[in-house]
Amino acid sequence: MAKPTPLSGFPEWLPDGRIVEQHVLDTLRHTFELHGFAGIETRAVEPLDQLLRKGETSKEVYLLSRLQEENSQIPDKQLGLHFDLTVPFARYVLENAGKLAFPLRRYQIQKVWRGERPQEGRFREFIQADIDIVGAGELPYHFEVEAPLVMAEALGALSEIGLPPVRILVNNRRVAEGFYRGIGLDDVEGVLRQIDKLDKIGPDRVSELLVTECGATEDQAKACLALASISGSDVGVIAEVRALAESHGAVTELLETGLAELGALIAAASERAPGVVVADLKIARGLDYYTGSVYETVLVGHEQLGSVCSGGRYDTLASDGKNTYPGVGLSIGVSRLVSRLLSAELVEATRSVPSAVLVAVTSEEERAASDAVATALRARDIPVEVAPSAARFGKQIKYADRRGIPFVWFPGSVGDDGAVADQVKDIRSGDQVDADAATWEPPAEDRWPRVIPKG
C-alpha cells in the first residue's frame, strides 16, 4: 500500500497529543459532574429530517450509505451523522421524556461531523463537550446564568495546563430582536447575520450589507451598528442600550424583557466569575433556534481562532406538539481547543507513554524476573512496561529516554558471590539506587504523565 496521506479536516494526534486531549476531556467531565450534570451518549446517526430541523445546513450533513446499496434512497428514511449534540439531545429528550427527571442536567462529550471546508481550528470531524439544562414546559431564567458560569469554571480549570484566559461574550436575542423591530427592521435573522461579520469586515462593509441585503435605511444601519458597539462587564451596558433605544424610539416590550434578563446575567456573573463574562451586543449566533441568551467564548490572545464555546437558550427545539422542553446549553469545541494548545505549543505532556518505569531485561532467559518486577509495581498502581529486547543496557535506557519514561529498573541477580539487589535509575538525574519492587514508589508527580504549560 502506498503511503496514506492525511485526510484534511479529520485530525489525529500523536500519542503525546492524545494525552493532552484526554486530560482536557477528563477535566471537563470532572467539572460537569461536580455541578451535577449526568453524562449521556447518543448514537452517531439521526434521521435526516431531524438533523435538518436546524435550518439550511443540509449540505453540511454527511449522509450514510452502504456500498452494496441500490439507489433506493428514500429521502425520509435517510440517515446522517449528527453535526452537533444539541439536536440529537433534543430528540433524546422527546424520546425518553417519560423516563427522565426535569429539569434535566446532562453533559455529552462526543464527536460530531460537518461537511465544511477545513481550516485552522475548523474540522470535519471534531469533539464537542456539551452541557444543557432542559425543563418540562418551563425553564427558569437563572439557568441561563448558571450554564455559562459552569463553562467558565470548566475552562478556568484548564488554565493550570496552559490554556489562556477565556472571555465569555453574551447577548440576548430578545434585546436584538426587540431593538431591530423597534427601529422598523423585520429581517432579524438577516441583520444578525451581517452584524456577526463586524469583527471580520468592519462597520463600513456591514453597513453596506445591511442596506443591500436587509433593506435597511442608512439611519437604521447606523442604529444597528451603534447597538453592536455596546459592550461591557457591568450592568451599565443595560442603561446604555435603553438610552440608545429611547433615542430611536425603539423601546419595545420584548426589548425590556431581554434587557432585564441580560442585566440579571451580568450582575450574577460579575459576582461569581468576575471579568470572565462580558455583555457584547454584537454577538449574534447564526443558529435560528436560540430565543434568549446567546453565548460565544474566545481565548484571550487567540480571538482569530473564533469561538471555542458557544450556545444559548432555545425554547422550542424539543417539542412534540403537546409538550415543549425549553433548554439552555453551551458546547465546547474540544478539538479546536486542543489543536490550538498543541499547534501554538502552549502545553506539553511530561511523556508520550503512561509508563513511569521501564524494567530492563538482562537476557531473554531472565525475562521472567523482569516481568515479576513489573507485576509487583503494577500491583501498587505504578504504570510499568518491560523492555522489548535484552539489548545493551545503553539501548534500553535510550528506549526509555525517547519516550520520556523517567525510571529504568535493573533486576538484580543471585550469583555465587551473593545476591545483588535490584536497582532503579532516574535517567534524568542519573541517580541510581537499590530498590525493592514490593515497596519502591516513584515521586507522585512522576507516577502518571502530566500536562503542563510549555516554555
Add this chain to the structure above:
RNA sequence: GUGGGCGUAGCUCAGCUGGUAGAGCAUCGCGUUGUGGUCGCGAGGGCCGCGGGUUCAAGUCCCGUCGCUCACCCCA
C-alpha cells in the same frame, strides 16, 4: 460550493536559462563486550503526488487531475 498558494527522503526544505536527485534533522549500525544523552565515522531510505504533452533530454516548461493549504460561506 467559489477563488488563490503549494505538492521533491520519516520531518523541514534546496534544486538557477531543462542536462545522471541534494542538505539539515530524524532513524539504524559501528567506535562503546551490559548504563543512554555529547562527539566521530558510516548506512539505509526517493515511481520528484498522479496522468498526459513539448523535447535528443523534464523534478524543472505546458495541460489535466488528485491531495494539502489559505480566504469566502458557515460555524465549535
